Amino acid sequence: MPENEPVLNYEPGSKEKEELKRKINEFKNQKIEIPLIIAGKEIKTGNLGKCVMPHDYKHVLAEYHKAGEKEVKMAIDAALEAKKIWDEFSWVDRISIFKKAGDLLSTTWRSTLNAATMLGQSKNAYQAEIDSACELSDFFRFNAYYAMKIYLDQPQSSKGTWNRSEYRPLEGFVFAVTPFNFSSIAGNLPTAPAIMGNTVLWKPASSAVYSAYFIMKLLKEAGLPDGVINFIPGPGSEIGNLVLKDPNLAGIHFTGSTSTFQNMWETVGQNIRNYKTYPRIVGETGGKDFIVAHESANVEALVTALIRGAFEYQGQKCSAVSRAYIPNNIWKDVKEKMMQDLKDIKIGSPEDFTNFMNAVIDKSSFDKIKAYIEFAKNSEEAEIIYGGNCDDSVGYFIEPTVILTKNPKFKTMKEEIFGPILTVYIYDPQNFVETLKLCDETSPYGLTGAIFAQDRKAIIQAEKILVNAAGNFYINDKPTGAVVGQQPFGGARASGTNDKAGTIINLLRWTSVRTIKENFVPAENFKYPFMEEK
Structure with missing residues (x-):
């Protein structure tokens, strides 16, 4: 059985960081031609496309031939x-x-x-x-x-065969x-x-x-x-x-x-x-991946999972958290910590290692994500409580955006966006079981999801009710980052x-x-x- 490849940290002064930066500079300073x-x-067909940097789309890394x-x-x-x-x-x-x-x-x-x-x-x-x-x-x-x-x-083989x-x-x-x-x-x-x-x-x-x-x-x-x-x-x-x-x-x-x-x-x-x-x-x-929080959830762990799960790689993971169900009796603490942590997120080029978020992949994706944000801004059923700004003057940058909705089946609670947008629905903790059923029925997808709770009974209820809602189900962890050999990845339904x-x-x-x-x-x-x- 192989062991998983250890993840390098790229700390300041490390050999791997110096080598990576040299390779980045090498690639930036050359333009290559990619054949079939x-x-x-x-x-080489002569029918060319361009490979550009999404965070600086005027910079062409390569031209590639199309089949x-x-x-x-x-x-x-x-x-x-x-x-x-x-x-x-x-x-x-x-x-x-x-x-x-x-x-x-x-x-x-x-x-x-x-x-x-x-x-x-x-x-x-x-x-x-x-x-x-x-x-x-x-x-x-x-x-x-x-x-x-x-x-x-x-x-097996029997005697004589x-x-x-x-x-x-x-x-x-x-x-x-x-x-x-x-x-x-x-x-x-x-x-x-x-x-x-x-x-x-x-x-x-x-x-x-x-x-x-x-x-x-x-x-x-x-x-x-x-x-x-x-x-x-x-x-x-x-x-x-x-x-x-x-x-x-x-x-x-x-x-x-x-x-x-x-x-x-x-x-x-x-x-x-x-x-x-x-x-x-x-x-x-696709996926419309979720986190359901129980009133017994660890708030600090929940917020960390929401931010990492929703906004790492700009929400462009099949497993990214894009909808969350939070009970009203912990929402104040969750919101306060989330707003505080979101202010510390830096956005920009991946060449600056202090940036947590970078650009979305291309113009088409940028426009699609922006359209969802504009829809939320103009809806009476939702409000943007953080972010919502988009800038494509140099690269395709979109702020981490948190939408609060009164409608559990709001457009951004159902449809896959594939961008840095998290939609939150607040529920009465007495309706925990009903909320689990709501989560299961809202989206056609079934890729990843998570339950945050310290109460084991709540975890058991979530596992049972959400049995088909996610092919990868996480308990007190973000629903992203599956590791080969540890969490076999994939979902059913429309996923x-x-x-x-x-x-x-x-x-x-x-x-x-x-x-x-x-x-x-x-x-x-x-x-x-x-x-x-x-």
């Missing part, structure tokens, strides 16, 4: 051809590549991935460290370990579609199927091509054969429509919006008779297929089992004993 990578070859119909077909052919080579690798040989990738990432590649994530996705040093260094190396190592356990899991299970890769290719918010997810989605012997088409989010490119280079150095993962950034609608209609599609590994995932599933359904096999569909989508990334559950989706029985002493007469007469 198909069958190991760099492909079109021709390149998508090339990538499919490359993936199918690479299967012939990849099939020759034993599972031991495959796993060794990803174990090596984990060790490279945690040593010589650590500052590279962290700096790329900080600049390209506007993450502070700590958020980048727990993501692109620690979680991604954990994914590589834990997936390798769980893959080994799968291959070693064999059926030998039964064995052959864990085959899926017949065809896997399509990995990755989000902007976590480099670790971007690296895990194409590599988890690859560990199990599949070949992959990888379409990274257009706003996170920069760090994704360095992940591809890392995998190349680790020894991944050409064509096993084919890197095809570009417009999702164009690439997706081509890939999803191909008869060789064997699986989809997706993290992103619920609507996009539903559209992909619908497209698969419409093309189901065209495929050579039924595609495996694995997805983690996805709950196939728990970084576990055996997920890896089993990328294999098709063949059962083999070998009879050492086969029967030589068709007659059974029961057929004999007395």
Whole structure:
């Protein structure tokens, strides 16, 4: 069993901080060209997009080439051809590549991935460290370990026979579609199927091509054969429509919006008779994650969880707290401490290590979040009690914003925003059970949530009533920051297929089992004993 990669602190004067700052300066002072990578070859289409820093969007880090119909077909052919080579690798040989990738990432590649994530996705040093260094190396190592356990899991054999299970890769290719918010997810989605012997088409989010490119280079150095993962950034609608209609599609590994995932599933359904096999569909989508506080809650711990859970990485985590239910008899103390702590939050570039928050990812996201804030400002059912200011003159900056609503089903209590907005509803503590039911029924999602209480009876009630409200449920802790191997991550309802990334559950989706029985002493007469007469 591997150990989780230790998180470095980047304290003043530390070696890791000096190295990270050098890498940040190196990346800022160069503009690179990012090609497609198909069958190991760099492909340049001339149809270019830009990788910019969200906190200083006039600064271009790179230009990347976009895939079109021709390149998508090339990538499919490359993936199918690479299967012939990849099939020759034993599972031991495959796993060794990803174990090596984990060790490279945690040593010589650590500052590279962290700096790329900080600049390209506007993450502070700590958020980048727990993501692109620690979680991604954990994914590589834990997936390798769980893959080994799968291959070693064999059926019983009776005397005279030998039964064995052959864990085959899926017949065809896997399509990995990755989000902007976590480099670790971007690296895990194409590599988890690859560990199990599949070949992959990888379409990274257009706003996170920069760090994704360095992940591809890392995998190349680790020894991944050409064509096993084919890197095809570009417009999702164009690439997706081509890939999803191909008869060789064997699986989809997706993290992103619920609507996009539903559209992909619908497209698969419409093309189901065209495929050579039924595609495996694995997805983690949206969330409307909650904290329910009981009147017995520790106020200091509750406020810390609200602030960290809602505003770390600008609320752009699938698991970020975006709605809270607070009893009225502790609200005064909660509000007082929260307002005090929020005033200490600094916002700005991740290059300034004193900033707790940075920029949201792009103009589209900025406008969407701002529209929710304006809706709350103009509503008679809500008031903004902190923040609410937005500034996109240099970067896409939005203040941590707290909305207080009288309506428990207010728009910002139901809809996923994916930004630094927390909506609070105050309830009568005598209505604790009713409030738990309200929390369960308000949102279509079921990703993460938490209960804060010192009263064990209240915790038990919350666990039972909210049993389907969150695939990751936390007691007296923020509902973000799941660690590979410790809190398997994923949710159901509108939040996805709950196939728990970084576990055996997920890896089993990328294999098709063949059962083999070998009879050492086969029967030589068709007659059974029961057929004999007395």
